[in-house]
Amino acid sequence: MARLVRVPLSTGWQFKQADTKEEFLPVHKFPTTNHLDLLYHKKIPDPTKDLNSDNIQWVGEKPWQYQTTFDYDGDDAENLFLVFEGLDTHASISLNGELLLKTDNMFLEYRVDVTGKVKKLKNVLDILFESTFLIGKELEKAQGFKNLFWNGDSSRMNVRKIPCHYGWDWGPTLLTCGPWRPIYLETFSARISDLFVDVEVEDALGYALLTAKVEIDGDESLPVELIVFDPSGSKISASTIQNGSQCQFKIDKPELWYPRGYGAQPLYSVVATIRGNHSDNIMDSKTHKVGIRLSELVQRPISGQNGTTFFFRINNVPIYAQGTNWIPGDTFLPRLSTQRYREWLELAAESNQNMIRVWGGGLYEEDIFYDMCDELGILIWQDFMLGCGSYPMNDDLLKSIKDEAVYNVKRIRNHPCVVLWCGNNEDHMFAELHHLEYDQNDQDEEHWLKSNWPARFYYERVLKDVCSDLVPRTPYHFSSPWGGTYSNDPLVGDIHSWRVWMADQPRYPYQKYPELSGRFVSEFGMKSYPSLDTIKDHVSDPNELYPQSKTMDSWHMAPEDQRTISLYLVDNFKHEMSLESYVYTTQLLQAEAMSYAVRGWRRLWKGPGHEECAGSLIWQLNDCFPAVSWSLVDSDMRRKLAYYTTKRNYEPVIVGIDRQTENTPKNEFTHVDVEKVVKAEIWGSNLTVEPFEGELETYLYALDGKLLSESKSSVSIAPNRSTDLKHKILHESQEPIIVSARLLKDGKVIARFVDWPQPLKHLAFEQNGIETVIKGEKITISTKVPVKALELFVDGGNVVFDDNCLDLVPGDVQTVTAKGLGDKKLQWRHLGS
Template sequence: MVSLTRNILDAGWEFKQVGAIGVPEPQDEFLPVAQFPTNIHLDLMAHNKIPDPFIGLNEYKVQWVGEQKWLYRTFFTVGAALEGEKTVLQFNGLDTFAAVSLNGTKILESENMHRTYRVDVTSTVKENSNVLEILFDSAIIRGKNLMKERDFKPVGITSGATDKSRLLVRKATYHYSWNWGPELTTCGPWRPIYLERYISRISDLSTKVSVSVLDETASVCVSAEVENGKGNHSISFTIIDPDQNVIATEVAKISDSGLCSVQLKVQDAAFWWPIGLGKQPLYTVRAKLIRESKSLHERERKIGLRSASIIQRPLIDTPGTTFFVEVNNVPVFSSGSNWCPADHFVPRVTAQRYRKLLKIFIAANQNMIRIWGGGVYEEDIFYDICDELGILVWNDFMFACGTYPADAAFQKEIVAEVENNLKRLRHHPSIVAWSGNNEDYLFATLFKAEYDINDTNPENWLKSNFPARYIYEKVLPELCTKLIPDTSYHPGSPWGGKYFNDPTVGDTHMWEGEYSFPQLWDLLWHHISRPWQEYPKLGSRFVSEFGITSLPHVKTIESYLVDSPASERHPHSRTVDHHNKELQHERKLATYLIENFKYGFGLEEYIYISQLNQAEAMTCAMRAWRREWKGPGREYCGGALIWQFNPTWQVTSKALVDYYNRPKMAYFTVKRDIAPISLGIERKEIKKPQFEFTRAFIDKETRFLGWATNVTMKPVTYSLTVKVFELSTGRDLMTRVETRELAANISTELFDLELPKSRKSTEEPLIISTCLRTLSDNGNEGTVVARCTNWPQPYRYLNMPKPKLDICVHGDIVTAKANVPVKGFTLYVEDVDGVEFEDNCLDLVPGDTQAVVSHGLNGRAVTWRYYGME
């Protein structure tokens, strides 16, 4: 008997242009590829055939690339096949319309970037030399032809990308441009290609885990599917614990249908937990296909022993239902952000780059990441790292912002795509939820598609101009029930309740705020640009998207200005504007900045003030929504995910880190606001007329309310300090110190106090500061656990005093203190990529010295900026 052999075909690849259209100098000779896997833009750049489209305005200059046909080929050798041995080519990803030939014989027509294809080439492959060719057609041209041939007329516009033909093409939507990404339509073999030879193989290995947290036990049902396993075949199943000890083994026969399964028990189980709640031990499940005592094929999966589900149940004293993730019977508040592909050209994202980004993610105390439906089903290594780090993953299926078709052929393609990816990914403990689409229900509603939420007849859905509802509410849930019955499925994001963005049921995208019933939407950022100070009123059961734009680091901007004249180094230059894809971004960003701050128009200051605006907005939202995590039956908000964590190129966007992994100021404020223990303050002005109808004689009282959120599993006791300062003098008007206990996994209201009067002037701005410190056994205060400040707004009304700063650098520790309150104190170094700060964008108050830990400082000069700095 012969064991399975598998070889990656990654050597000797070359490419050229075929049938050039409108290109002055066609590339009609084969050139070696830049790497493998690859795509056409990477290869053309490597040979200086096109300029880097990420630099300057070069995106415009390379549009022709996406409208051409490109041929890739390689040569490989194989030995003679043994009797009964099958030869298969496996294509893990072809982008997108591809005709594949082996030795001149067409073996595959691909039309889906998101799928893996396996092709039996036993009768086509030759002993010794073979040639494999892949001809990639233009997704743009093919998509437009499909629209014309099918007379496809989707309802309404499409977000970001204006090309409606994308709805017919199973390609990453962001390639068609988005409001944070370029229009660069790729093609090429974007994932590995393998050559396999075998007589029998394990075609699928899956597990179903049941846990008993109380008993510390788990039951693992392991199932395998075998290709050509009839006869005297069996499978040996083994579970190996995180310490590499074999803890259970069983051998089972294979049924005539090729299926085999066993039930294995785990005693003293080590459970998998999200980051912050416990460890992330991973068990190995191994299956070995055996015949006549010989191993023919082995497969294994890393699994975590855990239960996870989205909990939707009635709330106490309020309408609607909860929406939060529960892991191992423990409710979890989901704090995190949305993930876009780490690069517009995914083949150049290395495992090291994935790991660095995801470590930056958890370093900001984030515990959930949502894979957005306009990108790709991510690489295996992405989910492996999420498993290791304890990151909860919400994964959209790849539909975004449009009314997709749902004819029989399209459905068939979707079924194959979804089955492929669910089987590939279902073993990952990090994946706790799948969602049918991104904002498709929103588009169907806003553009008045034939969508009756009360119509429960699936056949009617197919007859409407929103037929994709059939996919989201029938096809996908049936596939999930079949393949991942223990993982929660949600038909869309946002979805739930009386309409797509009902704040009382399901999740919402907070580009809109509802103030009353019936529906009344005021758009935050996208349309009316409501003040971000209204975020506390715009909460919901789970906010899965919200955000505010800011410019990236100055060196990131300079990276795309390298070939531009000096005049383009300006926040409103043509080139900088080109790297901001948001519709009407000039008006939107200007509105938020002018409403809130005084500022100049130098590039560095504009970057700073836009990032400070984003940081303040995210703080306002995160503090308020975490406050609504009030315990069993009162989980009024179960999570908040910022749009977005990362961009795909150097761009002005809502991301927390920029293309070069450089954190923005909001990254640090969010890190503090979603820490295991965090503080919040609300300022309220109460006006009472002294008598009826008066406008002149009004009694005013200003109160400030404070709360803390503890998302750990233990109650804690801390020393709470509350202070009120005059802004201009730094004078302490009030100090209150008390011991407070914070219950586990809940927010706790701390105080409701009247703001004291300034001794200087009734118009003197007062700054509120709170701080939690640990307590030793003898009652002495120790280290700071959390800080929070509250400032009167808008900031543009404040005359910021010139502080006396004391900044000291001791090795890798930077300490800062000030004699008056300081807003947005931010540290910088020239070698930005050589130094990492654990904290930044601080609010300083008198008497509180703050220390920032850095990594890699090594004597480098430190500079800083704060709001109002000359």
């Protein structure tokens, strides 16, 4: 009997444009895509630089051929398979001139039985990739109508390729193809095709039941040994089962897995092994890391309010979700290394994020992505890859979507980080806004299929059934957003809060974000420019380095973006039109907007029975192109200013200020004799599981630094909620007043916040009040006058600051660590400088 052997087919690959007589060229690195190989051979310019992406659109409409040869020195195996973990997208696979398979789904693994078809010497494996774009257009023409959609091209709705490769409002159109995941030859007598570990935790958390089920390909008569190891690596239980059966392990007083900020992330191991005729003959073995946690999505009435909650409860602890949305980390997927995944996710963890939504216009992520989220305690909201349109219904697409769902749910389902599966991104909302035939009260599936929105059947029947069957303990949500009387109902389910950016800007300035809440806000954002160094790295012509250049305009991926940013800038900031000033001010705009949103919504997490808002997921964490976008970190992994304000707003303990200004006429007729009173309410939020006991300090300053008043008091903030600190400030003044609040514990500042009169463009800031002391990588900063949004930077230097975009007031010294500063010249800018 033969043990499982996997032989990677990763060498000797060559490629060419298939409709030419050109010679094959060697593939530099495998897996790959056509753009990466063309870049390596300098056949196309770097699409991230200048206007190059516009000039290489021809690549997506050509066929491409990949080929390799391999020898096979194995014995005559009982089972011999070619395995393709990912092919992008429409491919014809031939072995030694024989057509084996045609593929049409980028999100599937394909396994081809080649037993008896592989020669000992010089096997030729050939893969012809057709243009998925052109195939999609042909399919669309054949169906007799154009698909309704947002972003990209209507033809994307007919094919199972990453939607955002067709272009989105944050990224370019770059239609790749190629063998984007590994290919290997697999021989076996028996193999473990699936290992599922169902984790059931007793309500009181006293014990857990781990139910392991194994599926085998090949010789199904062989027994499977199952062993459970605790997080320290000690063996705690074992059993033996047959194919298709299951066994259960009881673990008393388990070490529980918690999301980041609420506890540790211990991982148990479950090892399944097939043994042959004797105990040391291991045929195949598979290991899954398992986190033991009780996970629930709680949707229940709220005391004294309409609607229901929408919050996650882990191990009986309600979780306030704070995080971001995730798009593919690189347009050219094979280039995204394990190290780059770790860097991105550590950026999320460093900024106190405990949830990431894997968005439905990208891909089901690599295994390493979910492994790292398990380790870091980052919860995953996982979309299916359907979004922003009305998908057609036909037998081929229905089967492909179902196969894709089954494969990826099985692949991902053992990860404790995954706490929600979601059917699509914005498709229910799309159906409503385009007045398609959608009545959520109509539960007759035949009506759905006969309507002009048959795609409802995918979300509310097919994907729902897949999740019910394969992951019954993980909640399934029809869409994002979805809930209530309409999809974006703020009182039920989740919402996408886009009234600030996408529409109604004169009516809804970003300062109104706290009023635009929902039970769970899964998307919202404000665009900004990439970092100045990133722009300079991607624009070679110095004449193009100004905000309204042709190159900069091309980085606005939606036609109204330039006008939208300009509107918010003119409403809020004085700024120059130099590129340096424009980059800084747009990033400050984003930082201020995100601060108003996440602080205001976090205040609504008020404790048991009052979970008015249970989470905020910023659109978006990352970029894959140097665009003007909503990302907190640009495509070159440089942190924008909003990254730092988000990091502070996501701290476990924060303090907030709610300012109101009242103008009271002293008689009923006057427009002149008016008393102006600044009122400020101080509140705190504590997301830890322990009470916060400390001191609150509040200060009022004039713009010239004069201290107008101060107060100090002891405060207590109950665990896992926001609290009104019953500290109100009243001050009569005709001049701008800056309000500063700090929370201290044992003399150490735990949280601080400075509230400024709005709009900021009306403030005349004093200059030259900043003093710095540098000792190694530590920078101590103080000021004599209030300073808004101090940005520390080093020209062209790879210096990483642990904090930035600082608000400073006299007497409050702040310290920043600058990794890599060395002897580089520290510079800074701030609003009004």
